[in-house]
Amino acid sequence: MTGRIGLLLSKLVWVGEKVVSPLQRSDGPNKFRLSSMDTATTTYEGDSGWAKRPPATVECERCGAEIFHHSAWDDIDCPRCVAEYEPESFGDLELLYMTCPVCRSRMTHGRRHPKRFDIPQWATCERCRYHWEFDHSYGG
Ligand SMILES: [Zn+2]
Ligand SMILES: [Zn+2]
Numbered sequence: 001m002t003g004r005i006g007l008l009l010s011k012l013v014w015v016g017e018k019v020v021s022p023l024q025r026s027d028g029p030n031k032f033r034l035s036s037m038d039t040a041t042t043t044y045e046g047d048s049g050w051a052k053r054p055p056a057t058v059e060c061e062r063c064g065a066e067i068f069h070h071s072a073w074d075d076i077d078c079p080r081c082v083a084e085y086e087p088e089s090f091g092d093l094e095l096l097y098m099t100c101p102v103c104r105s106r107m108t109h110g111r112r113h114p115k116r117f118d119i120p121q122w123a124t125c126e127r128c129r130y131h132w133e134f135d136h137s138y139g140g
Helices: 002-042 087-092
Strands: 047-048 054-058 066-071 093-100 106-110 121-125 131-135
Touching: none
Parallel strands: 047 131
Antiparallel strands: 054 066, 054 093, 093 106, 106 121, 121 131
16 A cells, blocks of 8 residues: 555656756757857957048038038049049048947047058947957957
């Protein structure tokens, strides 16, 4: 009699374990997916070289309008007074800001050698951490 009850109890425990364990297992993949999403946000994009320069907004010398200059080798055309500048004269114009190509935020930019360069040498997006470098060989 007592032996039979013992067997029954152990069977119930076994069934209980079988019901619980699939639930625990389904927790696993969800947790894993979350952690892999976290690692994806810590990696950030970046480019180097003038050809891959982020879109820039410069000030028109003639009328002071903002000119959106998307790509480094495009002519710089003022939308207001129709002034045209060669791509090479980018450095002569006042750079107002650069636009992050990933999230469209205004970027922080600067020069490492202000005396030798009249164009920005780096730009960083504070929001998505996209970073552009004029020359990737600069270590700092
Ligand atoms: Zn203009
Ligand atoms: Zn960004």
